[in-house]
């Protein structure tokens with residue numbers, strides 16, 4: 612059990628009142644700053660919904676313009692979509708290019724993951740045998756809304772804050788993703804009730820009991836917040852799945868989760884994309900889901916994505 616010291620000033624919040632940093636849009640007391648940030652974000656999100664894929668000549672050697680376009684999209688909408696047709700679906704070349712892309716964008720601290728090679732890349736593909744078999748990411752099943760690495764949290768800077776997902780080969784059918792910027796989710800929740808934000812920023816809002824991961828590595832129980840704000844940057848740690856997640860017993864948090872589920876079911880800012888070969892997303896760990904898919908069956912033709920996850924945030928580490 613986790614001890615939580617009650618020191619509420621708002622009678623509806625049973626625990627330490629959590630707030631974003633002063634001088635940031637996440638300060639619940641600074642309505643004007645929030646309002647300005649909110650309006651800019653919603654405007655940027657509407658514009659981004661119509662944006663296409665940024666074309667990259669060689670992801671490992673970004674031109675200044677390519678790099679600026681990616682970082683600007685990430686600053687405004689927490690994500691950028693790109694395509695690099697020259698990679699032509701070739702596995703080794705793509706691997707090197709994606710590792711170079713991550714470094715070119717200033718990512719340095721990669722997740723410790725047993726399936727990751729030295730370059731921090733984890734292949735996401737259907738695994739019928741070995742340690743990954745039986746885990747949803749390595750199956751053809753749908754994956755419900757989450758941010759990556761929600762099950763591990765050590766500190767605000769030691770959580771997964773950015774991710775690249777690159778499609779080497781797509782499925783025979785299906786496998787589309789939905790994506791939603793955590794900033795938009797924050798806005799929906801704060802506009803509904805600022806107490807929702809405080810409840811989701813509680814340091815013990817969400818606890819993942821101890822478990823063994825797909826690589827057979829044991830993880831102790833991990834407790835942490837859903838929203839984490841450092842300066843003017845927001846990160847999110849969340850899964851909508853109900854199994855193996857313990858939520859803090861707080862009626863405001865329960866109501867906040869219901870609102871969040873409603874946003875993830877209906878929000879008009881959700882982007883749906885089916886990544887084609889040589890396309891990918893670079894993001895500050897946005898919320899995402901995956902639809903089920905039918906895989907190609909010939910050896911070496913199945914759906915394959917490369918994933919890189921980092922503790923660094925895009926645009927703040929270069």
Ligand SMILES: [Fe+2]
Nearest residue numbers: 757758759899
């Ligand atoms: Fe994911």
